[in-house]
Amino acid sequence: MALQHNVGLSLIFRLELENSSTTFGKLASIIGEAGGDIIAVDVIRVSKETVIRDVNINVFDREHGQKIVNALDAAPGIKVINVSDRTFLMHIGGKVEVTPKIKVKNRDDLSRVYTPHVARVCQAIHEDPSKAFQLTIKRNTVAVVSDGTAVLGLGDIGPYAAMPVMEGKAMLFKQFAGVDSFPICLDTKDPDEIVRIVKAIAPAFGGINLEDISSPRCFEIEERLKEELDIPVFHDDQHGTAVVLLAGLINAAKVVGKRLKDLKVVVVGIGAAGVACSKMVLAAGVKNIIGVDRVGILNRNQDYDNNMWDWYAKNTNPLNLTGTLDDAIQGADVFIGLSGPGVLKVEHLKSMAKDPIVFAMANPNPEIDPEEAEPYVRVMATGRSDYPNQINNVLCFPGIFKGALECRASTINEEMKLAAARAIASVVTDEELSEHYIIPSVFNKRVAEVVSKAVIEAAYDTGVARRGDVTSNNNF
Ligand SMILES: NC(=O)c1ccc[n+]([C@@H]2O[C@H](COP(=O)([O-])OP(=O)(O)OC[C@H]3O[C@@H](n4cnc5c(N)ncnc54)[C@H](O)[C@@H]3O)[C@@H](O)[C@H]2O)c1
Numbered sequence: 001m002a003l004q005h006n007v008g009l010s011l012i013f014r015l016e017l018e019n020s021s022t023t024f025g026k027l028a029s030i031i032g033e034a035g036g037d038i039i040a041v042d043v044i045r046v047s048k049e050t051v052i053r054d055v056n057i058n059v060f061d062r063e064h065g066q067k068i069v070n071a072l073d074a075a076p077g078i079k080v081i082n083v084s085d086r087t088f089l090m091h092i093g094g095k096v097e098v099t100p101k102i103k104v105k106n107r108d109d110l111s112r113v114y115t116p117h118v119a120r121v122c123q124a125i126h127e128d129p130s131k132a133f134q135l136t137i138k139r140n141t142v143a144v145v146s147d148g149t150a151v152l153g154l155g156d157i158g159p160y161a162a163m164p165v166m167e168g169k170a171m172l173f174k175q176f177a178g179v180d181s182f183p184i185c186l187d188t189k190d191p192d193e194i195v196r197i198v199k200a201i202a203p204a205f206g207g208i209n210l211e212d213i214s215s216p217r218c219f220e221i222e223e224r225l226k227e228e229l230d231i232p233v234f235h236d237d238q239h240g241t242a243v244v245l246l247a248g249l250i251n252a253a254k255v256v257g258k259r260l261k262d263l264k265v266v267v268v269g270i271g272a273a274g275v276a277c278s279k280m281v282l283a284a285g286v287k288n289i290i291g292v293d294r295v296g297i298l299n300r301n302q303d304y305d306n307n308m309w310d311w312y313a314k315n316t317n318p319l320n321l322t323g324t325l326d327d328a329i330q331g332a333d334v335f336i337g338l339s340g341p342g343v344l345k346v347e348h349l350k351s352m353a354k355d356p357i358v359f360a361m362a363n364p365n366p367e368i369d370p371e372e373a374e375p376y377v378r379v380m381a382t383g384r385s386d387y388p389n390q391i392n393n394v395l396c397f398p399g400i401f402k403g404a405l406e407c408r409a410s411t412i413n414e415e416m417k418l419a420a421a422r423a424i425a426s427v428v429t430d431e432e433l434s435e436h437y438i439i440p441s442v443f444n445k446r447v448a449e450v451v452s453k454a455v456i457e458a459a460y461d462t463g464v465a466r467r468g469d470v471t472s473n474n475n476f
Pocket residue numbers: 150151152153154212213214215236237238241268269270271272273274292293294295337338339340343361362363364382383384391392393394
């Protein structure tokens with residue numbers, strides 16, 4: 001039989017085994033010889049002749065899994081019934097659901113949550129629309145909106161294929177910050193239509209988290225929505241990433257004992273995330289940033305058909321370097337990758353300044369394999385959950401929206417983002433700080449707490465918080 005899926009390394013083999021005392025030993029040695037790692041074994045059914053078992057095996061990759069399937073298929077007394085990938089099993093039927101907050105136990109409850117009494121609540125909101133924040137899910141709910149055009153580093157894979165990422169974001173909003181959200185993938189790439197649709201659905205939401213929308217379209221879409229809506233609109237790939245990156249950079253610079261203003265920073269992938277990260281790093285005091293995309297180093301000798309790249313060339317690259325990454329990376333202190341896999345080579349690392357800092361943040365596969373890079377870098381970070389120093393926007397978006405929703409911010413401004421970055425960086429204390437711990441774990445409960453607190457403070461300081469002290473709960 002052939003494997004169905006190619007992304008999981010943890011496979012569950014359903015096997016039919018001859019019911020004899022030697023078959024299991026034989027099975028274990030076949031798997032062991034093929035390099036598989038048996039994690040767990042369950043008995044599903046037993047008859048006189050056969051035993052059905054589920055054997056959970058960790059494999060390196062799809063090819064490795066297939067090798068084990070073939071070895072088992074070839075063995076007498078063992079039949080492979082089915083192979084499932086645990087990652088796919090976790091996605092069956094989607095990853096989120098809507099759960100009511102109140103149980104409807106009787107007709108009286110029904111008449112309150114639904115018709116006829118709900119009508120009075122509708123009427124109250126009709127008379128004072130700001131009550132929607134008090135009496136509907138708007139208070140604590142974000143729309144996670146994508147058009148599927150820049151999904152992770154996979155590119156334009158469309159709205160159906162984007163859903164698992166958006167569902168994942170919705171899970172993380174809830175788990176890490178208690179914020180409710182809906183994944184919404186739009187079957188259009190037209191910026192006008194996206195703006196129109198998001199505006200039209202906005203009444204239900206307290207915030208809009210734009211996700212995985214390709215550049216440069218994402219800049220226009222976000223700008224227009226920010227102007228036209230009175231709730232926060234936040235393109236996570238831009239600002240969430242930039243906030244976390246800055247937090248990581250602040251701490252990494254401490255580890256290597258360099259000052260931000262002295263750093264030479266090379267950013268590869270001048271798209272949504274690359275532009276926002278560069279802007280944030282500039283705002284934090286870095287002076288020498290060089291951007292590289294498929295066209296090479298962005299410089300002022302060129303006119304680009306991408307307005308953002310023209311802006312970028314004007315505002316970075318102080319020496320107006322030209323050429324490729326090979327040229328840009330010479331003597332650089334920091335590499336920031338927001339492009340795709342394989343962009344950065346060991347030769348590049350060797351030409352960087354002493355104590356290189358490498359943030360290879362492309363997902364799912366970073367710009368360089370961390371194991372390959374490790375011997376040549378002082379601080380290494382990726383966007384992935386399975387390596388130390390995970391620089392991923394999940395450290396930002398739950399907490400920043402929690403804060404923005406709690407104070408009913410009309411927008412998420414630069415001050416709020418900067419406050420969030422500093423808050424994330426502060427979770428790692430000076431005693432804890434090291435090459436392998438520049439950024440807190442996404443499971444650190446303090447992250448969303450300190451981020452939301454810092455964001456609320458910054459929102460009040462800058463006058464965008466709209467939640468006054470509650471003087472009366474009287475809805476009668
Ligand atoms: N770790 C994180 O939190 C995080 C957050 C956002 C994005 N990302 C990753 O960053 C990457 C970019 O995301 P985005 O939303 O900015 O996408 P985007 O499509 O807006 O931008 C990607 C840019 O990278 C450039 N690029 C791609 N391959 C390149 C190469 N080989 N050499 C030079 N330039 C190249 C593209 O031309 C484009 O300008 C993705 O892999 C995404 O997963 C990571």
